[in-house]
Amino acid sequence: MPKLWEALLTLAILIAALAVGIIIFGVDPHVPMFVGVMAAALMALHLGYKWEEVEKSMMDGIYKALQSICILIIVGILIGVWINAGVVPTMIYYGLKVLKPAIFFIACVLICSITSLATGTSWGTMGTMGVALMGIGFGLGMSPGMTAGAVLSGAYFGDKMSPLSDTTNLAPAMAGTDVITHVKAMILPTGITYAITLIFFGVLGVMQYHGGDADMSRVIEFSNALNAAEGGIFNISPLLLLPPVVVIVAVALKVPAIPGITLGIVAGVILGLIFQPGACTLGTIFDYGKNGYYFSEEALAMFEASLSPETSYTMTRLLESGGIMGMMSSVSMTIIAMMFGGIMEQTHQLEVIVNSLKKFAKGPAALVGLTEVTCVLSNATMPEQYISIVVPGRMYAEEYHKMGVHPAVLSSALEGAGTVTSALIPWNTCGVFIKDTLNIAPWGAGGYGPWAIFNWLMPIMNWLCVLIGWTLKDLAGKPFKKSKKVAQ
DSSP: OOOHHHHHHHHHHHHHHHIIIIIISOOOSHHHHHHHHHHHHHHHHHTTOOHHHHHHHHHHHHHHTHHHHHHHHHHHHHHHHHHHHTHHHHHHHHHHHHOOGGGHHHHHHHHHHHHHHHHOOHHHHIIIIIHHHHHHHHHHTOOHHHHHHHHHHHHHHHHHHOTTOHHHHHHHHHHTSOHHHHHHHHHHHHHHHHHHHHHHHHHHHHHHHGGGOSOTHHHHHHHHHHBGGGTSSBOOOGGGGHHHHHHHHHHHTTOOHHHHHHHHHHHHHHHHHHHSTTTSOHHHHHHHHHHOOOOOHHHHHHHHHHSOHHHHHHHHHHHSOOSTGGGHHHHHHHHHHHHHHHHHHHTTHHHHHHHHHGGGOOSHHHHHHHHHHHHHHHHHHSOOHHHHHHHHHHHHHHHHHHTTBOHHHHHHHIIIIIIHHGGGOTTSHHHHHHHHHHSOOSSSTTOSGGGOHHHHHHHHHHHHHHHHTSSOBBTTSSBOOOOHHHHO
16 A cells, blocks of 8 residues: 555646646646656556556556547537538527527526436537537627536536436445435435526526627627528528437437437438538548538638628637547547546555545534545546546445445535536546537636536535535435444
8 A cells, every 4th residue: 555645746746747737838738647647657666566557557547438438539420410410500590599698598507407317418418509509609699608607507417417327327336325316315405506506597697688688680690601591501400400309319218328429420410411412421421520520611711701700700610610530639638537547546546545534524514525525636636527436435435334324425425526526627528528519618718617606516515415414314314313323
């Protein structure tokens, strides 16, 4: 077992590399994260592990994230194909016709909540509905940060509460309870947080855009630029809304995420060949699926000639995206992050740190708070939400049992802090995915972080409900009463 200072030194090197790279030089987190991998590997060699063992731990870590990597690649293909087929432009077009500024934010939360609940995937929701809503927000002149915050709040609510979600099944498995008990335990704190989120975005929309007084000329210009019948690029049809429905229905019928999303790609290809003749061919599908969608020189020339510079910039920024190559930054970040996480877990460096923290848990509320802090730190230092659920879950399960607390309290803490805070950390695989998919960073000027109300409020509300005693249950599932035996 490593000494505490040895494990902390590895983490300190990682955090220092990330801080210098991201804050001082403004670079992507990939190479700074690899510096952390080197530090973890050198510490493992110092502890007496052979290189073959260190290498295997890295491979084991990567293996745990292979599903995430596959989803990243497939979502990249889906976005490129859907834009080429006119699916995303159609979603944006009709959204611009229906949504009004005063109700836009709360509509974003509700739409993404329903989609994520039905599919069990926040990533799939953000890659489909999220992309479309960001485009509608651009058209309505909304703040991209506020729009993305509303999208994330809805997507992560659904992902957190859906029995179809991998994290919703992973958390109770690590804690030692079943998924239905886990979901029931989350209802009260999640419901309160969700209600506050809806009220916040409802008030925000009314205060900033009351009466629909926004300049709708930009909306009209943007929607016309999308519709070929109005001099735009794509043939718009209600039938092009079918591919998102196919994905939702497939996953709701318990089709696994990867084949479910693939069905959405196939549906997009078929409808694209029908509705975008000439513009959508097998050649463009292969091209845009790999490289992402991009406008032809003729289209760009038309934008410059007929659109305002702002609308032209919006069109290209929003719709030139997707593709496998567009997701390679996320894929490589995931691989490097899991190399680090694998070493830290297999060489027990993380275990030593967490064990040293257990002495601060003097009661159930303190233990839940410690669990949530550990989840957040795991998201930051081993930047993958699955690790932030698996490792703290394994470390603290016995401690909850010793204290006489029901494992669903642990699973709720894992989900309430591990799943949702991953989106708030720029170098976490979730933060990287959101930046690549929605084209907006979590922090900095115009970032979505301050507006992702559900994500940062959820762990606070979960802890408060435990502190008050509303969600604190004993091993029999009854309201918790601390006995003398448990206290000892």
